[in-house]
Amino acid sequence: MNITMFVATLALTSASGGLSGDAAQRITLPATPVEVAIKAGEQKTSTDPAVNPDAAAMADFKGRVGKYADLHKKLATGAAEQKKGSTPTELDAAKVALTAKVQMARTDARHGDIFTPDVRAVFRRLLAPRLKGEDGRDARAIIRDDAPEPASVPFKVNAKYPEGQPLPSVPAQLLLALPPLEAPLEYRVVGQHLLLIDTATDLIVDYILNAIVA
Amino acid sequence: MRRFVLLALLTILPCTVAGQELKLPNKEGSVKFAIIGDSGQPGSGQVAVANQMASWRMRYPFEFVLMMGDNLYGGERPKDYEKKFAAPYKALIDGGVKFYASLGNHDDAGQTNYKLFNMNGQKYYSFKPKDGVRFFAIDSNYVDPKQAEWLDKELAASGSEWKIAFFHHPLYSSGATHGSADLQRGLLEPVFLKYGVNVVFAGHEHFYERLKPQKGVAYFILGSSAKLRTGDLRKSELTAYGNDRDYAFILVEIAGDELFFQTINQKGATLDAGSIRRVGEITPTPTVTAQPVVPQAPAPAQPQPPSPK
Numbered sequence: 436m437n438i439t440m441f442v443a444t445l446a447l448t449s450a451s452g453g454l455s456g457d458a459a460q461r462i463t464l465p466a467t468p469v470e471v472a473i474k475a476g477e478q479k480t481s482t483d484p485a486v487n488p489d490a491a492a493m494a495d496f497k498g499r500v501g502k503y504a505d506l507h508k509k510l511a512t513g514a515a516e517q518k519k520g521s522t523p524t525e526l527d528a529a530k531v532a533l534t535a536k537v538q539m540a541r542t543d544a545r546h547g548d549i550f551t552p553d554v555r556a557v558f559r560r561l562l563a564p565r566l567k568g569e570d571g572r573d574a575r576a577i578i579r580d581d582a583p584e585p586a587s588v589p590f591k592v593n594a595k596y597p598e599g600q601p602l603p604s605v606p607a608q609l610l611l612a613l614p615p616l617e618a619p620l621e622y623r624v625v626g627q628h629l630l631l632i633d634t635a636t637d638l639i640v641d642y643i644l645n646a647i648v649a
Numbered sequence: 650m651r652r653f654v655l656l657a658l659l660t661i662l663p664c665t666v667a668g669q670e671l672k673l674p675n676k677e678g679s680v681k682f683a684i685i686g687d688s689g690q691p692g693s694g695q696v697a698v699a700n701q702m703a704s705w706r707m708r709y710p711f712e713f714v715l716m717m718g719d720n721l722y723g724g725e726r727p728k729d730y731e732k733k734f735a736a737p738y739k740a741l742i743d744g745g746v747k748f749y750a751s752l753g754n755h756d757d758a759g760q761t762n763y764k765l766f767n768m769n770g771q772k773y774y775s776f777k778p779k780d781g782v783r784f785f786a787i788d789s790n791y792v793d794p795k796q797a798e799w800l801d802k803e804l805a806a807s808g809s810e811w812k813i814a815f816f817h818h819p820l821y822s823s824g825a826t827h828g829s830a831d832l833q834r835g836l837l838e839p840v841f842l843k844y845g846v847n848v849v850f851a852g853h854e855h856f857y858e859r860l861k862p863q864k865g866v867a868y869f870i871l872g873s874s875a876k877l878r879t880g881d882l883r884k885s886e887l888t889a890y891g892n893d894r895d896y897a898f899i900l901v902e903i904a905g906d907e908l909f910f911q912t913i914n915q916k917g918a919t920l921d922a923g924s925i926r927r928v929g930e931i932t933p934t935p936t937v938t939a940q941p942v943v944p945q946a947p948a949p950a951q952p953q954p955p956s957p958k
Binding site for chain 2: 518519608
């Protein structure tokens with residue numbers, strides 16, 4: 436299984452698992468995939484070219500998604516604030532208000548503003564090995580599982596992900612390979628394409644067509 | 650003719666009552682809860698299950714319900730919350746039962762802020778209803794490094810409590826349509842084993858399957874509380890019991906080191922029942938859960954009718 440190989444490879448270079456209390460004194464275990472994932476996540480956020488050769492593009496991407504997250508936070512106030520413990524009516528009203536504010540604030544947003552050509556190239560390179568051949572079979576199956584038809588999703592910045600369509604699960608190994616995102620942003624794979632979605636509004640923030648090369 | 654009908658009724662009635670016997674010990678002070686999965690599809694199946702849950706609660710006063718995701722299929726407007734959740738489960742909600750949801754692939758993130766789903770704005774969270782038991786709701790749609798880190802820390806801090814994880818995608822499954830979520834398993838199972846998760850509940854498959862313990866962890870799939878995929882369960886070497894013909898919910902009771910379960914269909918008949926006991930000490934291990942579970946003989950029936958809270 437691809438993730439096992441991936442994790443095993445990383446585990447060899449990763450520190451052993453940190454246990455607390457007595458347990459740590461009794462036994463030292465190899466790192467779990469979770470611990471490996473944490474380590475990998477830390478590495479991916481690094482802007483040090485010695486750690487990550489694609490650091491410049493990744494740092495640029497991080498800055499762009501950070502700006503989006505800041506804008507989102509600024510707009511998610513007042514009537515657009517999504518509060519814990521809401522009723523469905525309150526949830527709906529806040530979502531409608533926030534969606535309108537974000538769309539309004541980003542009327543000039545264009546495809547490629549966040550996934551710039553450099554970022555797209557790095558992403559394609561990061562994704563390809565995770566989905567290739569026999570090892571990528573499980574990941575490809577997850578992407579297909581309950582996924583909407585690509586034709587049902589508007590590949591358009593600032594458009595809404597269609598209501599009622601399932602949000603395809605993202606294979607954990609892809610998430611380990613890609614730069615981590617701040618809430619409310621998430622990656623989604625639809626067909627061969629990668630979406631960047633604002634999960635609080637269901638707005639498509641940007642996308643990469645043919646992110647997954649067959 | 651009338652005598653014949655009466656005779657037939659008298660013959661059927663004891664069978665029905667026997668089928669509706671509570672098989673949980675119903676002990677005072679135990680942790681009592683129920684489970685539903687893929688429950689957000691309005692229709693006769695959903696209503697029948699919800700009604701049965703309310704009816705069984707008269708005899709078995711469970712305090713909360715775990716939801717395995719796909720809590721609302723289709724739209725998620727206020728009318729959808731009402732039609733797909735609040736209306737069918739009204740009797741339970743009015744009776745003070747708390748629902749703890751996890752997210753499925755059909756669920757919008759907005760559900761995390763819905764008061765009655767008790768997610769406190771989080772896609773993954775843990776809660777402790779009573780001393781000795783902790784639940785971990787995981788977002789299996791999106792196991793990113795941040796969630797992975799959270800899970801590691803939460804499990805590490807949970808000590809000797811019963812550790813029960815619940816989420817949408819089953820790590821082991823005999824379903825033809827979806828099958829085992831191998832990639833999620835590759836990431837989650839090692840940390841479950843290391844920190845001694847005892848039981849895992851999942852949904853996604855529209856049937857009920859109790860799996861044989863895997864590496865000492867008990868696995869249940871329940872995705873048939875409102876949707877059915879008849880014929881989809883291909884019983885395999887993983888299967889301890891399975892049913893893909895009935896809508897269902899599960900009643901669960903934890904008392905000391907034993908966990909009792911009873912799976913009930915839309916007509917109130919018991920499909921499956923039994924118990925597991927956790928054994929061993931908390932000792933981290935990479936291969937078998939720190940506190941493996943051992944299937945026990947079916948729990949003795951002790952029908953007691955305590956009044957609901």
